[in-house]
Amino acid sequence: MSNETLQAVKGMNDILPDEAELWLWFEEEVRDWLHGYGYRNIRMPLVEPTALFKRAIGEVTDIVEKEMYSFEDALNGDNLTLRPEGTASCVRAVLQHNLLYNAPQRLYYSGQMFRHERPQKGRYRQFHQIGVEALGFAGPDIDAEQILMCARLWRRLGLRDVALQLNTLGDAASRHRHRVKLIAYFEQHRDRLDADATRRLYTNPLRILDSKNPAMQELVAAAPGLSDELDEEAIRHFDEVQAVLKHHDVVFEINPRLVRGLDYYNRTVFEWVTTRLGAQGTVCAGGRYDGLVEQIGGKPAPAMGFAMGVERLLALLQEDGMALPKAEVDVYVVHQGELAGRLASRVAEQLRDDRLHVLLHCGGGSFKSQMKKADASGATVAVVIGDDEAQAGEVSVKPMRGGEQVRVKVQTLVETVNKLIK
Ligand code: ATP
């Protein structure tokens, strides 16, 4: 057997304790923000039947064509996939448990997603999303609400330079008319299509507009636009979304080339983009997907949702020089001697009964070296116990950021510590 050190899978990151502090802080902020809009948490499995994503995301999308971690269950031969996104699973769960019966749902989830991409800054093979889905809402009010929500989160996090891009994809009929025109246009310029575009010409010509190939940009820019095909109702819907955003002074740019990489979107689509993360600048993306519920086998229901890329948002926060918050230690318990050791673990438990965060020194050593550790821990208070104190049923309490050390009875320790902490 080789004794080479084993490494994590390429593109899948460990989040070490210092950085995890930032994640915890972020997750708490996000949870509070979501609850402020009445969204409720839902948790789906990381693994789903492959067929779910093929049906929901679309066979000729980047994700399904080349990014999914799919495998055969070795025990029963089922075709399974590590989830590349959350919307499909969320809708599946809602339908499976009949959550849309009688009431619309505002839901959110967070967690790992898996896509086999080329790892680079802001693009990983395991990454995290916070996903927000509103199911059973047809009107433009919910579209606007979700975009306003995002704007609030950026404000709350103190994020600068995230710009909103907006577009409408219209409805099925106008998309169909547009598709016919697109195919005719690209057929005329067949010699200028790259391999991806040639392959998509008849299966998903809209996706050609999303091409990142610089050589295709000119051709794409001159392609027939969807905006000429929109019907009145879709236009009214989009106008209303914009009116609400303007009413709230949310700045946006209409980007007619914004089509999103997944098949299920219609009407409003949006992305929040920053120029400060290089090519991986989209931190949040979403839109309306009125057809998806039916596509997955449910009774038709309109829906709107978005997902944020957590790694990208945190990178942006760190770019802004956001200091890493540290988990708080209230008390560090220092002790020497057998009797003192036993009292130390007892008072540590007592303090924890009062919900304080306590580090009990383990591993022995001189008072001096233990006090160094107490200092390094960032604790507000050190509790110091020697055998003579233990014998008397007392402990010494030392405020770590200045102030006199005092000796108190064990019974009054919790009260003394609390006074120093507050
Ligand atoms: P991109 O165009 O960057 O590939 P996408 O359109 O595939 O993004 P979505 O499926 O809309 O992305 O996912 C929503 C968000 O999740 C993205 O805006 C991004 O912030 C984040 N995201 C997507 N893929 C990755 C990845 N491989 N690594 C890190 N974050 C990602």
Ligand code: MG
């Ligand atoms: Mg992608």
